[in-house]
Amino acid sequence: MATDTLDKKHTDHDSTANASWDGAEYPFKVGYGKLMIWYFLLSDAFTFAGFLIAYGTLRFSMPSWPVPDYVFSTFPFLEGHHPLLFVTLMTFVLLFSSFTMIRAVQEGHRENRRGVAIWMGLTILGGLGFLGCQAWEWTTLIGKEHMSVTTNPFGTHTEAGIYLGADGKESAETFKSGSTYLMHRVTFGDTHEAATAAHGEATAPAHAEGEAATGETTHAAEMAHAAEGGHGAHAYAAPGDYPDAVVDERGFVHRKYIVSEGEHAGSTKSEAFGPKAFGALFFFITGFHGFHVFSGVCFLLIIMINVLSGIYVSRRNGNEMVEKIGLYWHFVDLVWVFVFLVFYLL
Numbered sequence: 001m002a003t004d005t006l007d008k009k010h011t012d013h014d015s016t017a018n019a020s021w022d023g024a025e026y027p028f029k030v031g032y033g034k035l036m037i038w039y040f041l042l043s044d045a046f047t048f049a050g051f052l053i054a055y056g057t058l059r060f061s062m063p064s065w066p067v068p069d070y071v072f073s074t075f076p077f078l079e080g081h082h083p084l085l086f087v088t089l090m091t092f093v094l095l096f097s098s099f100t101m102i103r104a105v106q107e108g109h110r111e112n113r114r115g116v117a118i119w120m121g122l123t124i125l126g127g128l129g130f131l132g133c134q135a136w137e138w139t140t141l142i143g144k145e146h147m148s149v150t151t152n153p154f155g156t157h158t159e160a161g162i163y164l165g166a167d168g169k170e171s172a173e174t175f176k177s178g179s180t181y182l183m184h185r186v187t188f189g190d191t192h193e194a195a196t197a198a199h200g201e202a203t204a205p206a207h208a209e210g211e212a213a214t215g216e217t218t219h220a221a222e223m224a225h226a227a228e229g230g231h232g233a234h235a236y237a238a239p240g241d242y243p244d245a246v247v248d249e250r251g252f253v254h255r256k257y258i259v260s261e262g263e264h265a266g267s268t269k270s271e272a273f274g275p276k277a278f279g280a281l282f283f284f285i286t287g288f289h290g291f292h293v294f295s296g297v298c299f300l301l302i303i304m305i306n307v308l309s310g311i312y313v314s315r316r317n318g319n320e321m322v323e324k325i326g327l328y329w330h331f332v333d334l335v336w337v338f339v340f341l342v343f344y345l346l
Contacts (some may be wrong), residue, residue, distance in 0.1 A: 097126025108319030168243035
């Protein structure tokens with residue numbers, strides 16, 4: 001009797017041990033592929049977090065930093081000042097593609113190949129639309145406003161002042177501390193009026209906040225001032241010092257001004273380039289995110305083709321591959337929300 005009891009306990013122990021080591025059990029009830037995509041997304045989140053923390057640290061450690069409302073104020077085919085309107089459109093396009101991705105995953109769980117293909121196709125169009133918007137933004141900043149990873153023509157005044165006119169005397173153009181400006185770039189021999197007119201097609205007025213109250217200049221006012229023989233009425237034949245500006249070897253016009261307040265009131269200074277870190281971080285962070293979007297579009301296209309070909313039908317796992325690429329796409333969209341918050345709103 002005792003022997004039978006021991007044998008039974010031994011048999012139960014063996015069966016329990018075998019059950020613990022027989023495999024074929026998913027940890028956390030999640031497939032291996034889905035678990036690995038979560039690990040990848042977690043590590044990628046740390047990478048983006050590091051970049052954004054670095055940006056925020058530099059942003060608040062610099063005495064001056066371009067105001068996003070002024071830098072990102074252009075919109076295709078529209079004239080005037082439209083702060084953050086274009087980047088808001090980009091954000092809407094990308095976030096809407098998350099909704100279409102959700103619908104693709106739902107159709108995948110229903111094993112509806114046609115539904116998956118339709119919604120994934122719309123997600124791909126959303127990703128391509130976002131990339132197209134980003135390409136236009138980069139083209140404007142690089143080609144028309146001459147920003148690069150080493151040159152930032154967007155500066156910020158640390159003191160209030162008054163710009164000088166072509167005669168070297170004070171003009172009617174004033175600015176306050178903290179206002180952002182964009183230095184024009186001219187081809188030697190061209191008038192600054194022509195350069196200002198060309199720039200007016202690509203960017204917006206000086207500042208939206210308090211512009212009318214403080215009398216800060218707009219591009220239209222600057223062009224009218226030049227037409228009246230004010231700033232920019234003469235031709236820049238070569239680099240050098242002019243009554244109203246200093247023109248460097250690359251053709252950037254550093255406008256002169258007289259400080260009107262503070263410790264250095266009455267002294268004459270000229271506009272300086274903004275911090276290099278702004279341009280470098282902008283192109284690196286948005287470019288890194290754009291690469292993720294581009295990669296996601298490629299993966300979506302491949303998986304959509306596989307869905308249509310019926311490769312995933314035999315697996316009968318609710319099109320798990322569609323769900324995995326959906327996790328990646330939602331992550332890309334979520335990261336953009338933080339990029340938008342940190343880069344465009346700070």
